[in-house]
Amino acid sequence: MDELIFFINRVLISGTVLGSIYALGAIGITLIFGILRFAHFAHGDMMTMGAFVAFVLASALAAAGVVLPLPMGFVVLPVAMIITALLALGIDKGFYAPLRARGAKPVTLLIASIGVTLMMQGLLRLIFGSSTKSMYVAGESKDIFRIDMSWAGGTRPISITEPQVIMFVVTALIVVALHLFLTRSRLGKAMRAMADNAALAQVSGINTALVVRVTWVIAGSLACVAGTMLALDVALMPDLAFNIVLPIFAAAIVGGLGHAYGAIVGGFLIAFAETLAVFNWTAVLRPLNAILPEGMALPANLALVPTEYKLTVAFVILVVTLLVRPTGIFKGAST
Amino acid sequence: MALIELKHVVGGYGGAPILNGVNIAIEKSDIGVIVGPNGAGKSTTLKAIFGLLKVTGGTIEFGGENIANSLPDRLVPKGLSFVPQEKNVFTSMSVEENLEMGAFTRTDDFSGTMAWVYEMFPVLKEKRRQPAGELSGGQRQMVAMGRALMSKPSLLMLDEPSAGLSPRYVIEIFETIQRVNQEGVGILMVEQNARQALAFASKGFVLAQGQNRFTGTGQELIDDPEVAKSFLGG
Ligand SMILES: Nc1ncnc2c1ncn2[C@@H]1O[C@H](COP(=O)(O)OP(=O)(O)OP(=O)(O)O)[C@@H](O)[C@H]1O
Ligand SMILES: [Mg+2]
Numbered sequence A: 001m002d003e004l005i006f007f008i009n010r011v012l013i014s015g016t017v018l019g020s021i022y023a024l025g026a027i028g029i030t031l032i033f034g035i036l037r038f039a040h041f042a043h044g045d046m047m048t049m050g051a052f053v054a055f056v057l058a059s060a061l062a063a064a065g066v067v068l069p070l071p072m073g074f075v076v077l078p079v080a081m082i083i084t085a086l087l088a089l090g091i092d093k094g095f096y097a098p099l100r101a102r103g104a105k106p107v108t109l110l111i112a113s114i115g116v117t118l119m120m121q122g123l124l125r126l127i128f129g130s131s132t133k134s135m136y137v138a139g140e141s142k143d144i145f146r147i148d149m150s151w152a153g154g155t156r157p158i159s160i161t162e163p164q165v166i167m168f169v170v171t172a173l174i175v176v177a178l179h180l181f182l183t184r185s186r187l188g189k190a191m192r193a194m195a196d197n198a199a200l201a202q203v204s205g206i207n208t209a210l211v212v213r214v215t216w217v218i219a220g221s222l223a224c225v226a227g228t229m230l231a232l233d234v235a236l237m238p239d240l241a242f243n244i245v246l247p248i249f250a251a252a253i254v255g256g257l258g259h260a261y262g263a264i265v266g267g268f269l270i271a272f273a274e275t276l277a278v279f280n281w282t283a284v285l286r287p288l289n290a291i292l293p294e295g296m297a298l299p300a301n302l303a304l305v306p307t308e309y310k311l312t313v314a315f316v317i318l319v320v321t322l323l324v325r326p327t328g329i330f331k332g333a334s335t
Numbered sequence B: 001m002a003l004i005e006l007k008h009v010v011g012g013y014g015g016a017p018i019l020n021g022v023n024i025a026i027e028k029s030d031i032g033v034i035v036g037p038n039g040a041g042k043s044t045t046l047k048a049i050f051g052l053l054k055v056t057g058g059t060i061e062f063g064g065e066n067i068a069n070s071l072p073d074r075l076v077p078k079g080l081s082f083v084p085q086e087k088n089v090f091t092s093m094s095v096e097e098n099l100e101m102g103a104f105t106r107t108d109d110f111s112g113t114m115a116w117v118y119e120m121f122p123v124l125k126e127k128r129r130q131p132a133g134e135l136s137g138g139q140r141q142m143v144a145m146g147r148a149l150m151s152k153p154s155l156l157m158l159d160e161p162s163a164g165l166s167p168r169y170v171i172e173i174f175e176t177i178q179r180v181n182q183e184g185v186g187i188l189m190v191e192q193n194a195r196q197a198l199a200f201a202s203k204g205f206v207l208a209q210g211q212n213r214f215t216g217t218g219q220e221l222i223d224d225p226e227v228a229k230s231f232l233g234g
Helices: A002-036 A043-063 A077-101 A106-128 A162-184 A186-196 A198-203 A208-233 A242-255 A260-278 A282-290 A307-324 B042-049 B072-078 B095-102 B111-120 B122-126 B137-149 B167-182 B194-198 B218-223 B225-231
Strands: A144-147 A158-161 B004-012 B019-026 B031-035 B054-062 B080-083 B155-159 B186-190 B203-208 B211-216
Touching: A002 A043, A002 A158, A002 A162, A002 A186, A002 A208, A002 A242, A002 A260, A002 A282, A043 A077, A043 A106, A043 A208, A043 A242, A077 A106, A077 A208, A144 A162, A158 A162, A162 A186, A162 A208, A162 A260, A186 A198, A186 A208, A186 B095, A198 A208, A198 B072, A242 A260, A242 A307, A260 A307, B004 B042, B019 B031, B019 B042, B019 B054, B019 B186, B019 B203, B019 B211, B031 B042, B031 B167, B031 B194, B031 B218, B042 B054, B042 B080, B042 B155, B042 B186, B072 B080, B080 B137, B095 B111, B095 B137, B111 B122, B111 B137, B111 B167, B122 B137, B137 B155, B137 B167, B167 B186, B167 B194, B194 B218, B203 B218, B203 B225, B211 B218, B211 B225, B218 B225
Parallel strands: B031 B186, B031 B203, B080 B155, B155 B186
Antiparallel strands: A144 A158, B004 B019, B004 B054, B203 B211
């Protein structure tokens, strides 16, 4: 029983946290690709930027002496999302829109977004320094919920922190809201129409410039949520999300570029693959030692991949997907 | 006053002009059919009206104003609709969502128009929840026409609506076009099934090398020995 509890704590809960972050980031990448047809390389930094926006707001609240029962990072999230969405619109207007107006190729836009990455990382370092910061600005303690498992014969509890629970709830709310937006609202349907066939969307009289703006608002605000959650889960630093750009792109591609639900599935798929790959299976298989013959005990660490090579997992999944099913799980727009 | 009137329209895709002075006039009661050899500029003419390429000379009058170089999101609310030849449905979206996208520019209640489209194409009502990409070629063409009708246009433009359809569907699409026209929508279409289309056209235009070669009623063009020989395959 304890082995199962250990598995739930280490794989199920961590995987869901990571999956939520990947999914929210990948949705932005996939929507931007669907509407604007380029790989937005700077998306990781948009997440980092969103996290810093939340950090500034939370610090301001804390400095004002506000005390709240929830982590400040979550409380300021709605405002941080709006600010990050505005920043995303500004970045598009300043850097990508002029290139589009000149009919630039997707490769040109991709390279411009690499430029935006460098610029944003530089700016963040300039303003905030390169040190690691805690998102728990008011010194909030992470409340831990312990679910007693003694009724099932477990000696240890299933433990989950309050921020983790909030992350699950926030992610679930966002996914439901996004689903309703894309399937019920006029603008959401126009967005799907433009991702499906941009020329026909234009011919139908759809205001494509408006759809582009809505895309940045969604991508920017979700990047803010993903970045803030990542910073709450780990810590805040200028290259916070740059390190997870690869898994997020992998998630978007595996799910099928342009396909919002695919990005969600892809995000959780990559996250669980990573978590399972670095999981130490000895902890779960230890009872086998009792039945194994003398001198054949399990090694102390039986992880498939050493933690420091975690990134290779996303890479391998990406390569396999591209070889076996290049359009992704859901039929994407990449071809 | 004509519903739409092109006067000596010149335009192209950035390089040398493709259209070198096209003249077309259509009344609300008309079915106008443009025929001509491959590469004559037939599709380009429709795209020029719809603002999809640069018009560098001449005028396009619609509803009493020059609409040359206006973009579709301004033209659709004015009463202009266009069914492109290819890729003319949103394949991943349901039939009903395709129709809704045709009504994107409308702010009023469009359920009456949708009922009208479903009445014209009963099979679409049956398949309204199916992705348009799963339909047959003929049914897709109906979705494309239905989408274009959702904005309640006064002029419907179609680029080769019968291309690639089986003879049965060709007749059905042509009959529907005539019905739409009878209900008060002017039609301007490009057709490869030239003889068949000119037979019910009130106006015919033979285009070659970006210019009008012959203009007349549909029947006049069919009866003209030179048009028949050079453009209608004898
Ligand atoms: N997007 C484009 N960019 C540049 N040139 C184009 C483009 N589309 C068409 N052309 C050129 O314009 C000319 C006229 O093409 P258009 O499509 O209008 O012909 P068409 O009369 O419709 O012929 P078809 O019967 O083959 O459909 C052709 O020479 C074609 O190569
Ligand atoms: Mg053509």
